[in-house]
Amino acid sequence: MRGMKFSFLCKKKPQPTGKRIAIVGAGPAGLTAAGYLVCRGHDVDIYDKMPEPGGLMLFVIPEFRIPVERVRLGAKELEEEFEVTYYPRTKVMEGERLDEGDEFYERVIRLRELKENYDAVLIATGIWNVRRIGIPGDDLEGIISPLELLFWIKGNKLGYVPDEKVPELKGRKVGIIGAGLTAVDVAFECNRLGADVEIFYRRTIREAPAGAYEINLLRRRGVKWFELVTPKSVIGENGRVKAIELLRTRLGEPDETGRRRPIPIPGSEFQVPADYLVFAIGMVSTPPVNGSYLTVDRRGRLVVDSRHMTSVEGIFAAGDVANGPTKVGRAIKDGLYTAVAIDKWLRGEL
Amino acid sequence: MERKYLYVDYLTCIGCETCQTVCDFIHDGNPYIRIYVTENKQYLPINCKHCDDAPCIRVCPTQAIYRDEDGAVRIAEDRCIGCLACLQVCPYGAPFYSLKVKAVTKCDMCAERREEGMEPACALMCPAEAIQYGPLEIVMDLVRERRAKNIPEHQRELTEEELRKSISSGFRVF
Numbered sequence: 001m002r003g004m005k006f007s008f009l010c011k012k013k014p015q016p017t018g019k020r021i022a023i024v025g026a027g028p029a030g031l032t033a034a035g036y037l038v039c040r041g042h043d044v045d046i047y048d049k050m051p052e053p054g055g056l057m058l059f060v061i062p063e064f065r066i067p068v069e070r071v072r073l074g075a076k077e078l079e080e081e082f083e084v085t086y087y088p089r090t091k092v093m094e095g096e097r098l099d100e101g102d103e104f105y106e107r108v109i110r111l112r113e114l115k116e117n118y119d120a121v122l123i124a125t126g127i128w129n130v131r132r133i134g135i136p137g138d139d140l141e142g143i144i145s146p147l148e149l150l151f152w153i154k155g156n157k158l159g160y161v162p163d164e165k166v167p168e169l170k171g172r173k174v175g176i177i178g179a180g181l182t183a184v185d186v187a188f189e190c191n192r193l194g195a196d197v198e199i200f201y202r203r204t205i206r207e208a209p210a211g212a213y214e215i216n217l218l219r220r221r222g223v224k225w226f227e228l229v230t231p232k233s234v235i236g237e238n239g240r241v242k243a244i245e246l247l248r249t250r251l252g253e254p255d256e257t258g259r260r261r262p263i264p265i266p267g268s269e270f271q272v273p274a275d276y277l278v279f280a281i282g283m284v285s286t287p288p289v290n291g292s293y294l295t296v297d298r299r300g301r302l303v304v305d306s307r308h309m310t311s312v313e314g315i316f317a318a319g320d321v322a323n324g325p326t327k328v329g330r331a332i333k334d335g336l337y338t339a340v341a342i343d344k345w346l347r348g349e350l
Numbered sequence: 351m352e353r354k355y356l357y358v359d360y361l362t363c364i365g366c367e368t369c370q371t372v373c374d375f376i377h378d379g380n381p382y383i384r385i386y387v388t389e390n391k392q393y394l395p396i397n398c399k400h401c402d403d404a405p406c407i408r409v410c411p412t413q414a415i416y417r418d419e420d421g422a423v424r425i426a427e428d429r430c431i432g433c434l435a436c437l438q439v440c441p442y443g444a445p446f447y448s449l450k451v452k453a454v455t456k457c458d459m460c461a462e463r464r465e466e467g468m469e470p471a472c473a474l475m476c477p478a479e480a481i482q483y484g485p486l487e488i489v490m491d492l493v494r495e496r497r498a499k500n501i502p503e504h505q506r507e508l509t510e511e512e513l514r515k516s517i518s519s520g521f522r523v524f
Binding site for chain 2: 001004005006008009011028032057063064065066067070071210211212213214216327328329330332333336337
């Protein structure tokens, strides 16, 4: 197998420009931007809090969708052929905030420090937090974040997460709430590890973001699909999850996304027993700032102008941290066009 | 020169849009590979398949469509009269008329890149390894190797020896 060729635009490193760029986040957007920038002769250093580059592609998305070696060899090629320097286990942050995957970093660098030491900074830190549901009992033991569960399973295979971190799922009942790509990935991995998996979704299979095709593949593998239900509370026993209380829903008028809005039916409560619950209802951007240093929007995403630049001159942002959550290809697209903007800005053309 | 194939494996594709993105980037916003989404959300990247027995080559009244030395089906823009006969016969609907170029354009297996000794960008960048480029036997072998990974029952602990072997198929760089 060969790695992704992030530097697909050139064959070898051209004459150096002497400009140095720091990229924060070694996911698809960061690595693709690095590939473009090294092809334009710039010197690139990449900081990432995880133990090796690749981001969600390596640590979260299941192996059967994106092979580990495909990402690993791609990142390695940038290092070996284009002299990109990686700083793994390094979290870049201005202010403080707890994110998922934080157990992996060993050093913290301030964003301002990078801004002073480099000619340009690109932020591509993606979405490393999970949206909380906010229902009674959602902090009980046995409720697992989808992101955490996926990187425990994959991180364990890669040798970064000890066996005892990965919950014993064989024969256990796992309830997953949500029907996006994260939900189906969690369902797939739990099913593979021998769990009894049930997916709960508030609309029908026709509206599910992951699509009927993926969901039917799972159903054929024994995953149960339960539609038109919405969680009301989590029932616990001795501090642990015992069951989930659900309400039936019906579909009303279309909402702003064009999909029909689910309306809970009062008095339709019922319970389904569960050992583990995973709320895969959305992810939240995690910019390396908490505070007023950079402008973020209502959803916590970095605000960028038409030059892909944040509110601070010389700091750019690309990928899910600015437009997430989306898809790998869209992060790559944003990484490419942001890299073009950085290159032009460094040459004084922007 | 040996005939090359550009194969898109729909069972391996994850619909991430990377192929369309990089193609769009190198062709100024006109991607020659485009993702179509079916009603049940299956993602199908469609591009010219560079068929062995290409109906477009046979139907073109001005012989504007030809096969180049790598096996890519190409269009000589200066000979194209824009009659769209090629679109009529293409089972994939791959050729499209460009008002800018005033000729039919479509995937040329990254002709400019091949001239500089580089491979098609979509195959190099696909994260899922769903796009393979190269001589037929190598492409077939890589597809089988990749498909095997999609069978979860095959995911078991590998020995050191197997791990070393699993990194490449024995066919390194073409």
